[in-house]
Amino acid sequence: MSCTLEEKKQAVIEDFSLYDEWLDKYEYLIELGKNLDPYPEELKTDDHLIKGCQSRVWLDYWLQDNRLYFRADSDAIITKGIISLLIGVYSGRTPEEIAADDFGFVADIGLRDNLSPTRANGLVSMIETIRTVAENAR
Amino acid sequence: MNVNDIRIQFPVLGSKAYGKPLVYLDNAATSQRPLPVIEEQARLAKTANANIHRAVHYLADKATDAFESARDYVKEYLNAASREEIVFTSGTTASINLVAFSFGEAFVGEGDEIIVSCAEHHSNIVPWQMLCQRKKAHLKVLDIQENGCLQVENLEKLISQRTKIVAITHISNVLGIVNPVQEIIRICHNHGVPVLVDGAQGIVHSHVDVQSLDCDFYAFSGHKVFAATGTGVLYGKKKWLNAMPPYMGGGEMIETVRFSGTTYAPLPAKFEAGTQNFNVIPTLIPALSFHRACLENMEILDYQKNIREYVYDRLLEDKRITLFGQPESLQDKIPLFSFSVEGVHHEDLALILDKMGIATRSGQMCAEPLMDRLGVTGLLRVSFTWYNTLEEAEYLINSLYRAIEMLS
Numbered sequence: 001m002s003c004t005l006e007e008k009k010q011a012v013i014e015d016f017s018l019y020d021e022w023l024d025k026y027e028y029l030i031e032l033g034k035n036l037d038p039y040p041e042e043l044k045t046d047d048h049l050i051k052g053c054q055s056r057v058w059l060d061y062w063l064q065d066n067r068l069y070f071r072a073d074s075d076a077i078i079t080k081g082i083i084s085l086l087i088g089v090y091s092g093r094t095p096e097e098i099a100a101d102d103f104g105f106v107a108d109i110g111l112r113d114n115l116s117p118t119r120a121n122g123l124v125s126m127i128e129t130i131r132t133v134a135e136n137a138r
Numbered sequence: 139m140n141v142n143d144i145r146i147q148f149p150v151l152g153s154k155a156y157g158k159p160l161v162y163l164d165n166a167a168t169s170q171r172p173l174p175v176i177e178e179q180a181r182l183a184k185t186a187n188a189n190i191h192r193a194v195h196y197l198a199d200k201a202t203d204a205f206e207s208a209r210d211y212v213k214e215y216l217n218a219a220s221r222e223e224i225v226f227t228s229g230t231t232a233s234i235n236l237v238a239f240s241f242g243e244a245f246v247g248e249g250d251e252i253i254v255s256c257a258e259h260h261s262n263i264v265p266w267q268m269l270c271q272r273k274k275a276h277l278k279v280l281d282i283q284e285n286g287c288l289q290v291e292n293l294e295k296l297i298s299q300r301t302k303i304v305a306i307t308h309i310s311n312v313l314g315i316v317n318p319v320q321e322i323i324r325i326c327h328n329h330g331v332p333v334l335v336d337g338a339q340g341i342v343h344s345h346v347d348v349q350s351l352d353c354d355f356y357a358f359s360g361h362k363v364f365a366a367t368g369t370g371v372l373y374g375k376k377k378w379l380n381a382m383p384p385y386m387g388g389g390e391m392i393e394t395v396r397f398s399g400t401t402y403a404p405l406p407a408k409f410e411a412g413t414q415n416f417n418v419i420p421t422l423i424p425a426l427s428f429h430r431a432c433l434e435n436m437e438i439l440d441y442q443k444n445i446r447e448y449v450y451d452r453l454l455e456d457k458r459i460t461l462f463g464q465p466e467s468l469q470d471k472i473p474l475f476s477f478s479v480e481g482v483h484h485e486d487l488a489l490i491l492d493k494m495g496i497a498t499r500s501g502q503m504c505a506e507p508l509m510d511r512l513g514v515t516g517l518l519r520v521s522f523t524w525y526n527t528l529e530e531a532e533y534l535i536n537s538l539y540r541a542i543e544m545l546s
């Protein structure tokens with residue numbers, strides 16, 4: 001890992017700032033969603049499922065050399081796009097780094113409405129799960 | 139009166155969402171409020187804020203008058219036989235819970251049965267499930283046909299000696315189908331079974347006359363018919379309400395309180411425990427009078443029919459779209475459309491349409507059993523009301539096509 005967690009987050013925020021229009025931001029997320037690394041069908045099981053109100057999210061993770069790796073999928077493409085952002089930022093970081101993070105950057109890039117707890121969507125739970133996984137792996 | 143005369147009464151309609159003109163198509167969840175409603179609420183807060191029924195002073199009298207006038211108005215509006223039959227609650231959900239509890243206490247015992255349909259809102263399922271759990275009773279479910287209409291022909295078979303009540307929605311909040319409640323009530327009454335009608339959507343799209351319907355209970359929420367939130371109504375026939383114990387205990391619902399025993403106030407106070415929502419309930423008057431003016435205006439009705447037909451046809455002709463709720467006659471369909479798009483998730487569609495300025499609803503719409511029955515994880519819903527325009531409907535369809543392109 002050459003860059004720090006902070007640098008990775010900054011890079012995502014900068015990518016997003018290229019788009020002024022809301023629709024363009026979503027278009028970009030859709031692209032990311034479509035290009036997300038494939039997730040094994042056999043891991044789309046209930047114990048990998050993070051249940052949200054609307055879209056479903058499946059998450060798998062493993063620890064290797066004290067670094068956490070994530071892969072995930074969703075039945076909704078925009079959620080997949082955000083998953084792609086999250087994985088890009090957090091996969092391969094140490095549990096300590098992740099546990100200490102505030103995950104505020106998703107709101108910083110203006111995706112707050114995908115994250116509001118009242119929508120109780122899979123993404124909020126996914127962030128919670130990533131955080132818990134990191135806590136437990138410390 | 140035309141749609142523009144209506145629109146100018148709704149301040150929010152001129153606003154923008156993400157820089158685009160707001161197109162509000164989530165009316166089945168909550169309707170926007172016209173100026174007379176907003177002003178009435180403000181007027182009461184400014185000039186008549188005092189606890190009702192209890193005090194003998196000028197302000198309290200004003201507040202009490204406003205609150206009780208609302209009862210008279212709703213009584214007339216629903217054509218109830220008497221004002222004692224109108225109970226104010228916080229909404230449809232509260233009204234149904236009240237009946238499920240109090241009717242259940244009085245009339246439901248172990249082994250008894252309650253019937254609902256599979257197209258009910260959770261608010262007309264869960265209170266009955268809770269009652270069944272409490273009393274060891276059974277919940278039976280009336281199914282729908284493939285087109286979404288209730289299998290009314292099977293109702294008679296479902297009713298047994300043990301059936302204590304049938305709770306059915308007037309109009310489904312997912313399918314937009316007007317159920318033949320009159321016929322359902324007739325069938326149930328032939329077997330001596332009372333009927334609760336969930337009127338949360340029914341009040342919005344039909345003239346409700348509880349005496350001609352002959353329903354035993356009718357529940358609705360003011361916030362779906364242009365009133366403020368927290369304005370629920372429960373109509374109940376006096377013979378039932380009198381026979382039911384109170385739902386909640388507290389202030390106002392009592393006659394005398396002694397530690398040796400308490401007696402309850404007469405109707406409707408018996409069911410209105412605690413401080414009532416007195417600044418807000420009176421907004422039912424301007425809201426319902428606005429609503430009635432629209433319901434009785436041919437020009438407005440025709441215009442809404444055009445919107446309904448336009449959206450219905452556009453959705454049906456697109457092979458990527460599956461529309462749920464297609465009754466034989468469009469007369470039985472309100473301008474509410476729930477659909478799925480092949481290969482596209484409803485949440486994605488809702489998020490993209492939102493960024494185009496269009497407010498829709500996506501997900502299970504508080505009707506998970508119905509979603510299971512339809513074999514979907516959720517749907518996208520658009521629901522129109524008096525202030526929506528044909529241009530908005532066209533914009534919706536074009537935006538929908540564009541969103542589908544983006545997402546496929």
Ligand SMILES: Cc1ncc(COP(=O)(O)O)c(C=O)c1O
Binds near residue numbers: 359
């Ligand atoms: C058919 C139906 N029943 C019940 C409800 C519940 O209404 P409220 O949330 O206002 O109590 C709704 C509202 O979504 C509805 O559409």
